[in-house]
Structures are given as C-alpha cells and as structure tokens.
Amino acid sequence: MLEAHKLTKLFGPIAAVHGVSLKLEPGNVMALVGASGSGKSTLLSMLAGLTDADEGEVRLNGERVPGPSEVLVPGHADIRLVHQEYQLMPNVSVRENITYALRFFEKSYREFRVDELLKLCRLTEVQDRLPRQVSGGEKQRTAIARAIADKPAILLLDEPFSHLDLPNRLIFRDLLVDLVRHENTACLLVTHDTSDALSTANSLGILRDGRLVQFGSPKEVYRRPATAYAARMTGPVNILKAKHLPTLGLSGVDNPEALLCLRPEQIQLDDTGLQGTIRALFFKGSHYEIDVELSRYVCLRMLSTRDDLQVGQLIGVKIAGESIWKLQR
Numbered sequence: 547m548l549e550a551h552k553l554t555k556l557f558g559p560i561a562a563v564h565g566v567s568l569k570l571e572p573g574n575v576m577a578l579v580g581a582s583g584s585g586k587s588t589l590l591s592m593l594a595g596l597t598d599a600d601e602g603e604v605r606l607n608g609e610r611v612p613g614p615s616e617v618l619v620p621g622h623a624d625i626r627l628v629h630q631e632y633q634l635m636p637n638v639s640v641r642e643n644i645t646y647a648l649r650f651f652e653k654s655y656r657e658f659r660v661d662e663l664l665k666l667c668r669l670t671e672v673q674d675r676l677p678r679q680v681s682g683g684e685k686q687r688t689a690i691a692r693a694i695a696d697k698p699a700i701l702l703l704d705e706p707f708s709h710l711d712l713p714n715r716l717i718f719r720d721l722l723v724d725l726v727r728h729e730n731t732a733c734l735l736v737t738h739d740t741s742d743a744l745s746t747a748n749s750l751g752i753l754r755d756g757r758l759v760q761f762g763s764p765k766e767v768y769r770r771p772a773t774a775y776a777a778r779m780t781g782p783v784n785i786l787k788a789k790h791l792p793t794l795g796l797s798g799v800d801n802p803e804a805l806l807c808l809r810p811e812q813i814q815l816d817d818t819g820l821q822g823t824i825r826a827l828f829f830k831g832s833h834y835e836i837d838v839e840l841s842r843y844v845c846l847r848m849l850s851t852r853d854d855l856q857v858g859q860l861i862g863v864k865i866a867g868e869s870i871w872k873l874q875r
C-alpha cells in the first residue's frame with residue numbers, strides 16, 4: 547500500500563500541494579480530478595519519489611519513500627509514473643524503449659513479454675520506429691507499455707488517455723482494469739476527463755488549489771458533490787440559487803443565496819410539468835443536451851433521446867425535489 551501523509555510542496559509563495567493525505571490500496575484504482583494547476587502532477591511526482599516534499603512523507607508498505615535529494619537515482623523500483631511528456635528514450639526504437647524496462651529479466655521471457663505488450667498496446671507495426679517517428683497516441687501507448695512491463699506494485703498515471711482516440715481509450719481502460727485486478731496493482735490516475743475517472747476508479751478525489759477537497763466513491767462524489775467546483779469537475783451540472791426554487795415548483799431551503807445542484811439527467815420531459823422554452827439543442831450521439839428556459843433567471847440543461855425537439859419549442863419538464871443537492875459555499 548502507498549500512503550501519503552500530509553504532503554505539501556511549495557513553489558515560492560504558491561502551495562502547489564497542501565497537506566494531502568491518501569492511501570492507495572493494491573487492486574484498486576483511485577482517480578484524482580482537478581482544474582489545470584490544481585497540483586495533480588506535483589502530487590504524483592512526490593508520490594513517485596521524484597520531487598522532494600516540503601512537509602509530510604510518502605510510505606510504501608510502511609517504508610519511507612525517499613525524495614530525489616536523498617538518493618543517487620531518484621524514484622523507487624516498485625513505483626512507475628507515466629508522465630504527460632512520456633519521457634521516452636529518443637534514440638532507440640519503440641520496442642527497445644519497452645525492452646529497457648525488462649532489462650533485468652531473462653532474455654526469453656523479455657522477448658515474450660515485449661511481444662505481448664506490443665500486441666496488447668497495438669504497437670507491433672511501429673515497433674522498429676523511433677519515438678519521433680510515431681504519433682502522439684503511439685508514444686503514449688509506448689509509455690504505458692513500458693510502465694506496466696514488469697507489473698509494478700504501484701502505477702501512477704498522469705493524464706494517461708489524453709492522446710488516445712476513442713477505440714484505443716476503451717482498450718486501455720479495460721487493460722488497466724485487468725492489470726489492476728489480476729496483478730493486484732495499486733493505481734492512481736490523474737485526469738481532466740470525468741468519464742475515465744467515474745468509470746475506472748474505485749475512489750475519486752477532487753483537488754483544488756493543492757488541497758484534496760473531497761474524497762469518496764465515484765457515485766458519492768458525482769451525486770453528492772460538496773461544492774460547485776466538485777460538481778463541475780465531475781460532469782455536466784446545473785447550479786442554481788435557492789431563491790429560484792419556486793420557479794421549479796419547489797421550496798424548502800432557508801437561505802435564498804444557498805447554492806444547489808441538479809444533474810441534467812434528473813430532469814424529465816413531462817407535458818404536465820413546468821412549462822419552458824428550448825433555447826439550445828446539442829446533439830451528443832446517444833442523446834441531446836437541451837437548454838430549457840423556465841424563467842428570465844432560470845435556464846436548465848437537461849438530456850433527452852427524442853429527435854423531434856426544436857429550438858423555440860415549448861415543452862414541459864418535471865424535477866423531483868430529492869434530486870436537488872445543497873452545496874457548501
């Protein structure tokens with residue numbers, strides 16, 4: 547198990563990471579989401595023993611992971627970090643980049659495992675090319691193949707799917723879940739993409755200005771976000787003030803300025819419901835996102851699979867009071 551205890555990293559006056567504690571358990575995927583600059587990469591780098599913490603410590607199975615200033619070769623043998631920049635060796639082929647991770651293994655196993663990884667990661671065709679001769683997605687897949695080659699105990703991934711097209715994204719998501727399950731790997735992935743985090747992770751943390759501001763199961767955090775920031779970080783959401791509840795035919799919150807959130811999928815089309823006008827329609831493939839204006843001050847986003855709706859049309863909507871969640875300021 548990898549544990550972080552009150553990790554802090556300062557860059558001048560900026561606390562890139564501030565008092566973050568977490569536990570990464572074998573066989574589990576934890577996801578961290580946060581805005582750009584919220585400290586995700588810095589936290590990963592400290593967890594991997596590649597950046598010195600100003601305060602706090604990292605422990606792997608109870609033993610302290612030293613920072614780079616304390617060792618000759620920074621990093622830890624059981625912890626792999628896949629960076630956003632991949633850090634491939636530029637002058638050797640894709641195949642040799644992966645083989646390097648297995649240099650301490652016996653040759654026949656090494657060759658077998660590299661072939662297996664090239665196939666799994668769909669790199670067989672480009673295995674003899676240099677990193678600069680392959681696409682961004684192929685580089686990213688090479689970096690992931692290299693990281694998982696010797697089945698590390700801890701896998702830290704910084705935006706692992708950012709350069710992958712949709713089919714490859716789905717393949718890699720399954721590959722990751724398989725690896726974690728079968729090899730009992732503990733995996734932490736940092737991402738901007740909520741759908742990766744919600745569908746892959748057992749637990750989800752929200753980072754804001756270097757602090758872990760919410761932590762829970764993906765379902766809990768999605769359905770019960772603590773703040774407007776956590777709500778927006780985890781998917782499309784309507785944020786409204788309590789004083790506008792009467793427009794929705796609801797009542798019940800004392801403070802009129804209190805913030806409430808309502809996910810688009812909680813709003814149903816219903817001819818007998820509140821009347822509103824469609825202001826915009828966005829085709830999303832499996833469904834439409836629709837902006838419905840209920841008053842001068844309230845316009846809600848909802849989802850529908852109906853193909854017959856048009857901008858300007860009057861429609862009825864229904865909102866169940868229990869689907870509205872009060873946020874902290």
Ligand SMILES: Nc1ncnc2c1ncn2[C@@H]1O[C@H](COP(=O)(O)OP(=O)(O)OP(=O)(O)O)[C@@H](O)[C@H]1O
Pocket residue numbers: 557560561562580581582583584585586587588589
């Ligand atoms: N070497 C550095 N020197 C000074 N400031 C830094 C350094 N590295 C990061 N920072 C600052 O620390 C904060 C956190 O940066 P970090 O790269 O960890 O964020 P991030 O969440 O990974 O961002 P992104 O999603 O854009 O990659 C930012 O304000 C960043 O500008």
